[in-house]
Amino acid sequence: MSLEKLADLIYPDINKTIEDYIKMYPKRNLKEGAKVTRYAPSPTGFQHIGGVFSALIDERLAVQSGGVFYLRIEDTDQKREVEGAVEDTISTMHNFGLNFHEGMTGKDTSKGDYGPYRQSERAEIYKTFAKHLILKGLAYPCFCNADELNALREKQIAEKITPGYYGEYAHCRNLSTEEAIEKIERGESYILRLKSPGNSDNKVVLQDLIKGEVVFPENNQDIVLIKGDGLPTYHFAHVVDDYLMKTTHVIRGEEWLSSAPIHLQLFEVLGFEPPKYAHTPTIMKQDEGSKRKLSKRKDPEAAVSYYREVGYPVQSVIEYLLNIINSGFETWRAENPFADSYDFEIALDKMSKSGALFDLVKLSDVSKDVISRMKATEVYEKYTEWAKEFDPQMYELVTANESMAKEIFNIDREGPKPRKDYAKWMDVREKIFYFFDELFYKETVDQIELPKNVDMEEAKRIIAAYAEAYNFDADKDTWFEELKAVGEQLGYTANRKEFKANPENFKGMIADVAAVVRAALTHRANTPDLYTIMHVMGEEKVRDRFAKF
Structure with missing residues (x-):
């Protein structure tokens, strides 16, 4: 008593008694083997990559088994609650395609029959x-x-x-x-x-x-x-x-x-x-030769906002995390290059038992693959969406030249081995700036990347001679033969064997001549195919660049 x-x-x-609540929350009507998982963060800060990692496992296990994935907010430590954290959690999960069957849908709204989904309301x-x-x-x-x-x-x-x-x-x-x-x-x-x-x-x-x-x-x-x-x-x-x-x-x-x-x-x-x-496993980072826990305080990449700011596509981050969850994802992706990543079935017993290493270099490699599989129109849409917020100047230039921009993004994209120029949208400006006079002519002479054995005076001579012979309408083979003829007239050779045997007889190789033409048009030594670049730029711009060089 x-x-x-x-x-x-x-x-x-x-x-009420606990029996009353047991009746109120009956057994779910799900098929055999269906998993019910939850992502249950505390609203004490904004989302970090470890949360996305955990939620991705929850979501995949539930969806792949025909089960239920729900969002529960564990807000019993109300002194530490951060304003806006619940909304940030919800928008982050949606941005990463991790859509809940039940749970919180906003700060004060929810869906599902097993709520309330906020602990302070329970x-x-x-x-x-x-x-x-x-x-x-x-x-x-x-x-x-x-x-x-x-x-x-x-x-x-x-x-x-x-x-x-x-x-x-x-x-x-x-x-x-x-x-x-x-x-x-x-x-x-x-x-x-x-x-x-x-x-x-x-x-x-x-x-x-x-x-x-x-x-x-x-x-x-x-x-x-x-x-x-x-x-x-x-x-x-x-x-x-x-x-x-x-x-x-x-x-x-x-x-x-x-x-x-x-x-x-x-x-x-x-x-x-x-x-x-x-x-x-805890997400770790390599730091000066040793591993340590990825830190919200020290590492910008711990915050989910980092990936949006630098412009990693959401799909790149998802594929990288799937690779951490199960290392077999990399092989699966190589065998299924165009399959939806959600077709890959994760297995908990194949997860690493010790710390999972988070490596931005590896993420960039994965992201280059992801972007290389996109159509030029998709690259344009995703890039301009990012640039509108994070690089307004590029947004204005690219959208004002939409047709040219799509051609740029399509360079060497449709073949069996597409180029892998971009790991993130922040990389695009440096890779394509030379197509836009507003950016190109801001560069100084010392930013022009010439071949080691060619000085600026010799480069000017090459461009002056080539500008006279240049024929915009020539096909690619004819174009190269014309370039080669100009080079040979100026004392360059296409014969590597001869050049190696008697280097004193030549100024250099025809490749040096092509590199100077590339530098005059782009200021860079490493770009996509030169002939294609010239055709994307158009004859007027090419001739203008030669004249101003």
Whole structure:
């Protein structure tokens, strides 16, 4: 009777039972093997790449099995909530094609039958489950203040005892129900703790879907269930929610692995079957020869906003993350160059068990492949969409010359080995600036890349001679023969063997002549096919460039 009195004193307005909620959240009507996963961020900051990595696994597992992927906002730590973080999460997920079947759709809106999908709106549910544990003698009020808990911890550390609130160190654990009631009636502050039935000498086994069998000591800590503000801790809330929402698979970072014994114990004391857990490897970065965790503070690429700002296509980031999730993706992509990346089935047991290395060089390689598979019109659309926000000058130039821009983006694109000039949209300006007089003539003489053995005076002589012979209407073979003839007249040779045997007899190779023509038109030594560039520019611009050179 006294436990009922205690429970009613703590939760006088809670009239429902956990059985009522179990009826309200029935078993989902899904096919055999369908997975129910959730992305459950705290709105304490803006999205980082690790969140997209985790959500991508959740989304793929659910969709590939014909299941449900939902968004739950875990906002029980309200002091740390950042304004706009929920909306940022939702827009980020949509931008990456990670569309939820259920969950939050805006700051205050949601869809689905298993909500509310914001934990701060589920307070009554947590109180009902907490009241249930009090009635079973598995939860109790703790009146220890922060100073007392700090003193306890310092004493335990000094005596080399495992720190924590458990066993003989759990001072409020053995208060009689009457003493607890008396303290509450006196107005003393308290939190609610689990009365752990665990013994650290016993072992608990977790069959982790990535790491395999992991063995821990059983949890014996009387963890906090409900904080002083009446809201639950992560430990308690996620167990209640994952059970009611019928989550089948919890995918989360390996930093939560050590909490698994607590969570398994909570499912056990509530009498619920736990979901399957998969703890993903921490995303690491190579830094001065050693690996470290990718840092939100130190590494710009940790923030999702970075990829939009520098212009990595969303698909490039997705494909790179799929490659981290399962290294077999790279082989699959090589065998299926034009398949939708979502046709690739991810497998948790094929994930790396240790830290996943995030490498921007590798991302750029993947992105070059992704962009090289796009049609010129798609490159134009995606580039101008990016440039409108991040490079307004290029946006104006490219959109004012739409037809030419599409020709530029189509250079060497349609063949079996398309060029891979761009890893991100920020690269485009440097690669195509020379098509636009507004940018080209801003360059100084020292930015012109000439062959090593050709000085500026000789370059001018070559261009003067070539400009006279140049025929815009010649086909590619004729064009090259004409270029070669000019070069030979000026003392250059097309015969590499002769040049190597008697270099003193020649000024250089015909390739040097072509390089000078390239430099006069583009200022660069490395560009796509010169003949094609000249035809995209048009005869008037080519002749103007020769004259001004």
